[in-house]
Amino acid sequence: MRPPFVGLLDPLLSVDFGEALLHEREPDDVGIGARGCDFGSITDSERAQHDPVGTKRWIRRTPTHASSLAERCAAGSPHLDHLPAIVGRGLPVRSTPIVHCVARELHLAGVDWNAVTKQLVTRGWARLERAVDPGVAAALQDAAPGPWTSLPESECGTGVRQGGLACHSDIDGAADAVRSLARVIREGIDGAQVPDVPPLPAFNHAEWCRAERGEKFITPHRDPDTAGGIVAVLTIHGRALFRVWEGGGSLVEARGHPERAEEWETDDGDIVLLCGGGWPTATSRCAIHESRSPLVGDRMTLTLRHNKGGYGSDYFQ
Numbered sequence: 001m002r003p004p005f006v007g008l009l010d011p012l013l014s015v016d017f018g019e020a021l022l023h024e025r026e027p028d029d030v031g032i033g034a035r036g037c038d039f040g041s042i043t044d045s046e047r048a049q050h051d052p053v054g055t056k057r058w059i060r061r062t063p064t065h066a067s068s069l070a071e072r073c074a075a076g077s078p079h080l081d082h083l084p085a086i087v088g089r090g091l092p093v094r095s096t097p098i099v100h101c102v103a104r105e106l107h108l109a110g111v112d113w114n115a116v117t118k119q120l121v122t123r124g125w126a127r128l129e130r131a132v133d134p135g136v137a138a139a140l141q142d143a144a145p146g147p148w149t150s151l152p153e154s155e156c157g158t159g160v161r162q163g164g165l166a167c168h169s170d171i172d173g174a175a176d177a178v179r180s181l182a183r184v185i186r187e188g189i190d191g192a193q194v195p196d197v198p199p200l201p202a203f204n205h206a207e208w209c210r211a212e213r214g215e216k217f218i219t220p221h222r223d224p225d226t227a228g229g230i231v232a233v234l235t236i237h238g239r240a241l242f243r244v245w246e247g248g249g250s251l252v253e254a255r256g257h258p259e260r261a262e263e264w265e266t267d268d269g270d271i272v273l274l275c276g277g278g279w280p281t282a283t284s285r286c287a288i289h290e291s292r293s294p295l296v297g298d299r300m301t302l303t304l305r306h307n308k309g310g311y312g313s314d315y316f317q
Contacts, residue, residue: 238299
């Protein structure tokens with residue numbers, strides 16, 4: 001079923017905010033404006049007066065029928081509650097039921113899954129730069145279930161220090177956008193044309209983290225072997241120093257030699273993938289890594305894991 005157009009000029013451009021997605025059974029990539037009304041407009045009215053429609057694309061095909069989305073997208077779908085005002089217009093934006101549709105068509109921009117899978121197999125980790133667009137990132141942020149609780153200063157006496165706030169959800173009970181992200185990552189790696197790579201176990205644990213009084217960090221560590229498959233760390237927003245040490249060195253060596261790590265500043269939409277315990281080989285371990293506190297302001301992340309004991313089981317048993 002295609003969402004109906006409700007106005008004569010629906011196929012024309014709205015204002016500046018839109019979330020790119022593919023309509024059900026429509027071949028064109030279009031934008032759905034997050035607005036409370038339905039009408040079309042022209043991108044450049046002055047140029048359009050001197051140029052015939054069709055010669056130049058002053059009119060773009062971006063419908064704004066937020067109020068006429070198909071009923072099955074509206075029913076039971078999560079909403080975007082904190083969308084920003086449309087750029088340069090100061091127009092109010094209402095919450096619109098588009099997240100369900102976005103999640104269905106979620107894809108990660110510019111990802112070569114063959115190259116990513118080869119990096120995981122050979123290096124134990126891979127970085128996907130700006131893979132998640134801002135609209136999807138906003139939906140993933142809104143999906144955080146709460147309540148937010150302070151992270152323990154140390155994990156079970158391992159010597160790893162950390163700070164920040166966290167909340168958790170099982171993947172099956174999470175919002176559509178979270179389940180879709182988990183599915184896309186898993187299907188991308190499982191579908192890669194890399195020989196002798198076993199299928200990934202499904203993610204079952206989602207963890208959101210954000211800064212507490214400016215602090216969101218974890219010192220060099222490995223995720224425990226009970227975190228199997230891969231660990232996927234998405235930066236929803238915020239900049240911070242991230243380091244990964246390759247090879248089988250010890251935590252003591254890593255802490256004493258940060259210059260041996262590969263490091264960068266995270267950016268919005270970045271994903272870091274790390275091999276977990278027992279994948280892709282029985283002896284595989286998570287690479288040592290760390291994340292510093294935000295350089296400025298806040299930082300929020302979403303981490304997807306496969307807990308071998310099931311969601312809620314203690315990783316450090």
